[in-house]
Amino acid sequence: MHLALFIIFGAVCIGAAINLLVQKHPINSALSLIVVMGSLALLYLLLGAEFVAAVQVIVYAGAVMVLFVFVIMLLNAGEEERTPHGSRVAIMLGVPGLIVGLGIGVYVVARYAGLDRIAIGGPAILNGTEGFGNPRAVAQLLFRDYLLPFEVTSILILIAILGAVVLARREE
């Protein structure tokens, strides 16, 4: 059951990601990205991380992507214009590069993680502790064990927001 769902949503995720690149209209690309986010959330759910899955939907699919769609709507962005043929250098370097990258990835996973340990089926398999992805466990990690890095990150984001406000402000 878990494996079947994993394959289905993994396929949906990859399909939507490819669709995101292929689509010509920005709004279709944005919608594909939402599908990617949604299927990622379901993959988290299959791993037993309910809280992360819900936050993935609320924050990424719900809030961040709404702003993307909003901007596309406001700018009334039209279809992209494509150059008639792709860059030859990109094809010559990109395809072998992609194959080598995938190969390295598979090798690293097989060598160090061990293929037998890549299992789908919830938290018990992952690290032997029950309920590692529930809100309580996540809260304990964020607000007790890693409180300082968490708060420092929030200040970083605050600085980014202030920067955006300063840049966007009209000159008096």
Place this chain on the structure above:
Amino acid sequence: MTIGTYILVSLIKIVIALFVLLTGVAYTTLAERKVVARIQNRWGPSRVGPFGIWQPLADGLKFIFKEDITPPFVNKPLYLLAPILSLTVALTAIAVVPIGPWITVNGIHTPLQIADVNIGLLIILGLTSIGVYGIALSGWSSNSKYSMLGSLRATAQMVSYEIALGLSLVGVLILSGSFSLRDIVDAQAGTWLGFIPKWNIFRGQFVAFFIYIMAAYAETNRIPFDLAEAETELVAGYHTEYSSMKFAMFFMAEYANMFTVACLATVLFFGGWSGPVFGPAILQAFLPIFWFVLKVLAFIFIYIWVRGTLPRFRYDQLMAFGWKFLLPLAIANIIVTSLVVALQ
């Protein structure tokens, strides 16, 4: 319980919940027309059947048989997707709402809830944020200025008020220590002095409740926050170009969202199905559901009452109210609640 029984029981619950919800949606439209009519010193629909009780049926038939016009120059896939998305998301949210305690029928022990998940509240918030796309896409794909303006307004408004809405619920979460809606209801069981129920609204979440209810009105695009469909300025807002059943789907989604908001208010602040239970066994089984439905209907009535009473906000007032008043107030509520809980 075997997996077969589980699936069967779940299917039965889904069918019943959908039937009740859709009937509720249909009759809320009638109730709204009747109550608003009385507020404005009119009669409202009264011709179709006694007191106009077949009016929703007549309206439904009219919607089905109307010509379904797809205007030229729309983005067809997205134009179709928008109402489907709106309605699906609105109807899905009811799946995690608990309407009663566990019951045993024919030896099958099951909760009166379609899915008892431990992140129920987050699922509803997630579905609400996905629901924004239905409105955003309908406006964009219609290729019409009125639709576009309406959906831009609605999207900005829903994204803004979602924050105040989410933060207003944190106080309740601190008090009950769980995201599961069933746990939240269970945490509100019991009374003080034998008659004051231990509902969250009486446990200091008074301010949170009012933030929630105001943000929820904005989330559902209802008066006084219905700028997205302000008919004096925007014809009908984001669904201007929709006709027949596609328009009806937006309409049903709006009313189903009202029900979700009312159910959530009942569960989070008014103790869900808790209430006096007495009498013979059969009455004891049905009284909790009765109390739940009564509370939800009371919220629906307040919705209609507000619609008949308040004027519409101006757009800058709406944004200022959400960001400068509701949001700080919600944060203050979180701080005070957590201080009180920490000191106890």
